[in-house]
Amino acid sequence: xxxxxxxxxxxxxxxxxxxxxxxxxAPCYGTQMPxxxxxxxxxxxxxIAKRKLSDSYGxxxxxxxxxxxxxxxxxxxxIDAKVGVGDITYKPQTGDKTTFGxxxxxxxxxxxxxxxxxxxxxxxxxxxxxISVHPSGKIIDGNTNNVIIDDWQGSALVSKGIGLFxxxxxxxxxRIDLIHKIKTEGRKRKKSDVDFTGVAGVDYKIGNxxxxxxxTRFIKETSFNIGLTYNF
Numbered sequence: 218x219x220x221x222x223x224x225x226x227x228x229x230x231x232x233x234x235x236x237x238x239x240x241x242x243a244p245c246y247g248t249q250m251p252x253x254x255x256x257x258x259x260x261x262x263x264x265i266a267k268r269k270l271s272d273s274y275g276x277x278x279x280x281x282x283x284x285x286x287x288x289x290x291x292x293x294x295x296i297d298a299k300v301g302v303g304d305i306t307y308k309p310q311t312g313d314k315t316t317f318g319x320x321x322x323x324x325x326x327x328x329x330x331x332x333x334x335x336x337x338x339x340x341x342x343x344x345x346x347x348i349s350v351h352p353s354g355k356i357i358d359g360n361t362n363n364v365i366i367d368d369w370q371g372s373a374l375v376s377k378g379i380g381l382f383x384x385x386x387x388x389x390x391x392r393i394d395l396i397h398k399i400k401t402e403g404r405k406r407k408k409s410d411v412d413f414t415g416v417a418g419v420d421y422k423i424g425n426x427x428x429x430x431x432x433t434r435f436i437k438e439t440s441f442n443i444g445l446t447y448n449f
Contacts, residue, residue: 251289338378
């Protein structure tokens, strides 16, 4: 089963990288959470497309690919973590855009389930996620430039189980910071506005151990994510 999971993970990751061109921003992960002392693992692709920064700093985009794990601390609280790679493209308000090459990316977060009604299949989940992307530096006009993305988000979701499907709706607040360091000028944090978006998604159970998550976000953002998870 674990070899099958690894194969499907690699296949899905390849599909997301080369086959899906409209995946934007980090997922909220839905309301499926492992029970106490249980684990889940999966793959995901997060692509930020033309996220505007405040104060006329310009805009950024980023492609990120992860393996993700979740540990159920107790039945109503879990910790999420992921590790992978990512790049950043930065376009200032004036001037040419620069792509900083693929390098380390990682993230962490947690989810809390304050309400659960198993009889009716209803769950409510609150979540917090943070992603950090550290691409390779680049020399621009003779100066060494380094950038980092800090992506912060909080979410509130409600789901209703219907057979193998668990659709959910909710809302999300997010902010992205671009930390830009120029060797001769020092370090500056360039922030985006805090964006409010609606969230709708569904988890689909495949057999006893797998489930697929698909999610879209709307209001100030049009985005889509898909991921595959295995319950250990």
